Each structure stands twice: as C-alpha cells, then as structure tokens.
Amino acid sequence: MDFYDGLAPFYHLIYPDWNASIRRQGEQLSQLVASEWPGTRRVLDVACGIGTQALALAERGHAVTGADLSAGAIERAREEARLRGLAIDFRVADMREAHAAHGSGFDLLVACDNAVPHLLSDQDLLHAFRQFAACLKPGGGCLISVRDYEREARGTNLVKHYGARVENGKRHVLFQVWDFEGEHYDLGFFIVEEDLASAQVTTHVLRSRYYAVSTTRLCGLLREAGFDSVRRLDGVFYQPLLVGTKPAGASA
Known part of the structure; x- marks a missing residue:
C-alpha cells in the first residue's frame, strides 16, 4: 500500500478543514446509525485510513476497531487518537480478510x-462483502461510502482539483489525474508543496488503480453476500452511502 503510506502525512489536506469534517461526519453517521441500527456500540472500520470516521465515531461514544492495509495510515491514525485522548484499537489488516483478522x-x-473500489474485480468485492457479513452479529449493519461512478466522465487526462491549503508555512496544491482503461482507471495524485519562505517547491506523485464500479452493481454484490435491506442513500453524507443489514436469523 505504497499509495496510502505516501499519502498519510498529507491526507488531511484533502479537506479544507479536516477537524470540522470529522465532527460533521460523526454527526451524520451517528444519526443514520441510530435510525438504522439502534443500540449500536461495537464498530469495525475496515478501511480507516488516518482515522476520519473511526475518530468521529469514537468521539461519539462508540467502541471502535479501525483497520487498514497501510501501515503508514495506521501509524498516523494511532497518533491522531492519542492526541484526542481516544482509545481506538487500530490494526494493519486487509479488508478482504476482515473476519480472520477481527472475528465476529x-x-x-x-x-x-471510496475504499472498496480498490478491489478490482467483482470476485474480490464479493469475497470482501462475505467477510464483512461474517464480522457482524445477526441484525448488524454494513455502511459503505463510494464515488458515484455513473456520474463520472470516462477518458484520459481527467483532472480532479482539491484546491490549495496553507499550513505550517507551506502551501500545498492537490489534484488527481485519471486515465480510464475500460471499467478501471489509473490515478495519479499530485501534491505540490511550496515553502512560502524559500519558494522551494517539491512535488509528490502517488499512484493507484480503481474499479469504477456502479452503486447498482455494489448493491447487487452486497445482496449476494447475504445482506438484506440493501439500498443507496443520497444527501446524508458527502458521498453516496450503501447500507445493508445482516439478517436477524443468520449465524453469528
């Protein structure tokens, strides 16, 4: 996971105000969870990155386990939790082996x-979703946020801007460049770092690949993995949310 190891020191710059985003996402997710799965206490974040949602939910009283394939992201997440006085069990683990790593x-x-589109085939996605179901108690919920790829243009040299951020005497300009090949695309994440005192510029380029899978297909795979009440929710989070519930009669 060189991509996220390299991105870990800069990840918060994706947001204009990361701390405000943590608070806002915590409120949005907590409201949804209380409505869909009342009484939720134990939360497993299988793609926690530097901790945006894990921190948000822990701050609102949930017992959170956070996992990510990137050791660099987990190291940063642990430090962010320490700074906030939060007890979160962070681990390096692959979402495709979630049950083996975390139990049920x-x-x-x-x-x-948009973590699950890093899995580049329907087979990998279905395997991961079955692992997700195995981690949950009967009646437990699954909550996934993704890009709406059906609304994204296809092509090459597609530029996605994040803007400029000034922090600790440096200006960072962030943007992505996408190049599609069928239903997959290669992504270059460019971070241009300018020292405002010396005018010295350093450019970081991080590369990854995604499966531009539709939310319709993802919902179908969640149902195939055994989830009930699967649907897409819009307007409640910054990305479309896919939700599903493990049947109450399913084995733990």
Missing part, C-alpha cells in the same frame, strides 16, 4: 471514502 460480533461495519 460487531454491531456495525464501516468502509468509507
């Missing part, structure tokens, strides 16, 4: 920030 009995499983 969780009330809620979360995978936000």
Whole structure:
C-alpha cells in the first residue's frame, strides 16, 4: 500500500478543514446509525485510513476497531487518537480478510471514502462483502461510502482539483489525474508543496488503480453476500452511502 503510506502525512489536506469534517461526519453517521441500527456500540472500520470516521465515531461514544492495509495510515491514525485522548484499537489488516483478522460480533461495519473500489474485480468485492457479513452479529449493519461512478466522465487526462491549503508555512496544491482503461482507471495524485519562505517547491506523485464500479452493481454484490435491506442513500453524507443489514436469523 505504497499509495496510502505516501499519502498519510498529507491526507488531511484533502479537506479544507479536516477537524470540522470529522465532527460533521460523526454527526451524520451517528444519526443514520441510530435510525438504522439502534443500540449500536461495537464498530469495525475496515478501511480507516488516518482515522476520519473511526475518530468521529469514537468521539461519539462508540467502541471502535479501525483497520487498514497501510501501515503508514495506521501509524498516523494511532497518533491522531492519542492526541484526542481516544482509545481506538487500530490494526494493519486487509479488508478482504476482515473476519480472520477481527472475528465476529460487531454491531456495525464501516468502509468509507471510496475504499472498496480498490478491489478490482467483482470476485474480490464479493469475497470482501462475505467477510464483512461474517464480522457482524445477526441484525448488524454494513455502511459503505463510494464515488458515484455513473456520474463520472470516462477518458484520459481527467483532472480532479482539491484546491490549495496553507499550513505550517507551506502551501500545498492537490489534484488527481485519471486515465480510464475500460471499467478501471489509473490515478495519479499530485501534491505540490511550496515553502512560502524559500519558494522551494517539491512535488509528490502517488499512484493507484480503481474499479469504477456502479452503486447498482455494489448493491447487487452486497445482496449476494447475504445482506438484506440493501439500498443507496443520497444527501446524508458527502458521498453516496450503501447500507445493508445482516439478517436477524443468520449465524453469528
């Protein structure tokens, strides 16, 4: 996971105000969870990154386990939790082996920030979703946020701007460049770092690949993995949310 190891020191710059985003996402997710799965306590975030949702939910009283394949992201997440006085169990683990890594009995499983399209085939996605179901207690919820790829243009040299951020005497300009090949695209994440005192400029380029899978297909795979009440929710989070519930009669 060189991509996220390299991105970990800069990830918060994706947001104009990361701390405000943590608070806002915590409020939005907590309201949804209380409505969909009341009484939720134990949360497993299988793609926690530097901790945006894990921190948000822990701050609102949930017992959170956070996991990510990137050791660099987990190291930063642990430090962010320490700075906030939060007790979160962060681990390096692959979402495709979530049950083997974390066991079962969780009330809620979360995978936000367009994490699941890093899995590049329907087979990998279905395997991961079955692992997600195995982690949950009967009646437990699954909550995934993704890009709406059906609304995204296809092509090459597609530029996605994040803007400029000034922090600690440096200006960072962030943007992505996408190049599609069928239903997959290669992504270059460019971070241009300018020292405002010396005018010295350093450019970081991080590369990854995504599966531009539709939310319709993802919902179908969630149902195939055994989830009930699967649907897409719009207007409640910064990305479309996909939710599903493990049947109450399913084995733990």
